[in-house]
Amino acid sequence: MFDLSDLETLVSQRATSGDPASYTAQLAARGLPKAAQKLGEEAIETVIAALGEDRAALTGEAADLLYHLMVVLHLRGVPLADILAELERRTRRTGLEEKAARTPAA
Numbered sequence: 001m002f003d004l005s006d007l008e009t010l011v012s013q014r015a016t017s018g019d020p021a022s023y024t025a026q027l028a029a030r031g032l033p034k035a036a037q038k039l040g041e042e043a044i045e046t047v048i049a050a051l052g053e054d055r056a057a058l059t060g061e062a063a064d065l066l067y068h069l070m071v072v073l074h075l076r077g078v079p080l081a082d083i084l085a086e087l088e089r090r091t092r093r094t095g096l097e098e099k100a101a102r103t104p105a106a
């Protein structure tokens with residue numbers, strides 16, 4: 001089954017392909033600010049879809065969001081493995097414990 005690791009590999013290959021038919025290559029060539037802007041747009045579109053009734057629309061927007069996140073991570077040189085390692089580290093405590101650890105004591 002296709003997973004985020006496969007998407008990471010695909011994005012990396014297409015971003016450096018130089019293929020004029022590649023959206024990923026075009027977006028990478030426009031640079032990090034443009035890719036980050038697209039990521040923000042897709043995040044907002046995902047929020048809007050999440051608040052609507054259309055499950056297919058949310059699925060599509062979430063896919064756009066994950067794709068654009070992969071492009072930004074590629075451009076910043078942050079591997080998916082680092083994100084997964086951070087998520088694994090967080091499994092050692094609850095979300096509320098994590099939140100408390102981030103919030104300075106008043």
Ligand SMILES: N=c1c2ncn([C@@H]3O[C@H](COP(=O)(O)OP(=O)(O)OP(=O)(O)O)[C@@H](O)[C@H]3O)c2ncn1[C@@H]1O[C@H](COP(=O)(O)O)[C@@H](O)[C@H]1O
Binds near residue numbers: 010024025041064067
């Ligand atoms: N998963 C995706 C994917 N998700 C979204 N997108 C593109 O992201 C864009 C987002 O749509 P928007 O309307 O917001 O943006 P736009 O107006 O088309 O583009 P901008 O001018 O704003 O940048 C669309 O053009 C989509 O085609 C993707 N493009 C590529 N992939 C994957 O990457 C692979 C390689 O694609 P290429 O790099 O194009 O070969 C594909 O086979 C897919 O697996």
